[in-house]
Amino acid sequence: AQSVTQLDSHVSVSEGTPVLLRCNYSSSYSPSLFWYVQHPNKGLQLLLKYTSAATLVKGINGFEAEFKKSETSFHLTKPSAHMSDAAEYFCVVGLRGGSQGNLIFGKGTKLSVKP
Amino acid sequence: GAGVSQTPSNKVTEKGKYVELRCDPISGHTALYWYRQSLGQGPEFLIYFQGTGAADDSGLPNDRFFAVRPEGSVSTLKIQRTERGDSAVYLCASSLMTTGSGANVLTFGAGSRLTVL
Numbered sequence: 001a002q003s004v005t006q007l008d009s010h011v012s013v014s015e016g017t018p019v020l021l022r023c024n025y026s027s028s029y030s031p032s033l034f035w036y037v038q039h040p041n042k043g044l045q046l047l048l049k050y051t052s053a054a055t056l057v058k059g060i061n062g063f064e065a066e067f068k069k070s071e072t073s074f075h076l077t078k079p080s081a082h083m084s085d086a087a088e089y090f091c092v093v094g095l096r097g098g099s100q101g102n103l104i105f106g107k108g109t110k111l112s113v114k115p
Numbered sequence: 116g117a118g119v120s121q122t123p124s125n126k127v128t129e130k131g132k133y134v135e136l137r138c139d140p141i142s143g144h145t146a147l148y149w150y151r152q153s154l155g156q157g158p159e160f161l162i163y164f165q166g167t168g169a170a171d172d173s174g175l176p177n178d179r180f181f182a183v184r185p186e187g188s189v190s191t192l193k194i195q196r197t198e199r200g201d202s203a204v205y206l207c208a209s210s211l212m213t214t215g216s217g218a219n220v221l222t223f224g225a226g227s228r229l230t231v232l
Contacts (some may be wrong), residue, residue, distance in 0.1 A: 036223075043119065043223035044158070044206070090157050094219065102171065103221070105150075105157030 002027045004093045006106035014114045019063075019078040021109045023091030026072065032094035033074045034103070035065055039087045047089075050074065061085070086113045117141075119224035121207050127230045128197055136192045136227045140209030147190050148221060149182055150206040158206055164190060197231045204228045 007022040025031055035047040048059025055067040065076045074091060091106040120139040128134055140147050146165055150158035160174040164184045172182075179197075184190040194201055205228075208221035 034220075041225065043225045044208075044221075045223075046220055049220065102160045102163070102174070103158075105159070107155070107157050 002031065002093050002095055002104050004033075004091050004104055004106040006089075006091050006109050008109050009107065010110045010112070012112040012114060013081045015083055016080050019076070019081045019085065019111065021076040021089050021091075021111065023065075023074045023076065023106060024072050025074060025091070025093050027093060030069075033065075033067065034092040034094065035059065035063070035074075035076050036090045036092055036105075037087050038090065038108075044090070047076070081111075081113045083113050083115065086111055119207055119209055119222055121205075121224035121227050123227055124225065125228045125230075127232065129232050130197060130199060132197050132231075134194045134197055134229060136194075136205050136207075136229070138190045138192070138207030138209075138224060140188065140190070140207070141222055142188075144209035144211055144222070145187070146210045146219065147184060148208040148210075149190070149192050150208065152204045152206055152226070154203075161192075161205075194229075197229075199231050202229055202231045 003026045005024045030052050033050040036044045037047050038044045047063050048057045050057045050067045058064045063078045065074050067074055088108045088110050090108050093104045095102045122137045148163040149161040152158040162172040162182050167184055167187045179195045182192045204226040206223055206226045208223040210219045210221050
């Protein structure tokens with residue numbers, strides 16, 4: 001069965017410092033993995049996705065994530081946090097086969113950015 | 116439209132009442148999805164449509180929940196005999212024709228917040 005675990009429910013960083021949001025996945029096959037961001041009162045927005053091409057994936061707003069099969073991880077990073085990055089971030093694994101519409105979301109990590 | 120539109124944005128109802136939530140997907144997107152997000156949790160899959168038919172409704176929690184998409188565009192999620200535990204944000208998303216790869220990119224609406232008193 002597929003699952004995803006976000007290791008931190010809340011991460012707080014200072015503006016200008018690096019961001020690391022951790023995600024581990026479980027999948028019986030090579031997964032499709034995503035990071036989505038949710039700002040208050042706005043829809044979920046795709047940051048980036050991994051679909052078995054390059055293991056280092058670059059997304060919008062300076063975010064990137066690295067797929068590490070040996071560690072079953074897909075951590076999200078950004079070199080320098082901006083105040084506008086404060087939001088909730090979800091790591092997501094996409095299912096294949098019969099349940100094509102089924103994405104499995106992690107519980108989310110709330111990112112706070114201090115001035 | 117330019118994005119996925121959901122109405123109402125907020126709905127407060129009493130226990131036992133019937134509720135309808137509407138989703139208007141991006142024009143041309145054949146796949147439409149409903150998710151439910153409870154407080155402090157990630158979204159959970161409810162149902163998805165490929166065109167007019169429900170291709171997978173395995174996430175619907177019980178038979179009080181039902182969704183339709185009669186013309187392959189707008190969808191309505193219907194909840195009968197609402198319970199306090201149904202309180203959540205109901206998210207709709209759409210995508211181009213889905214594939215079996217698990218790599219579909221979904222565009223989400225802002226959600227409908229349902230509160231059952």
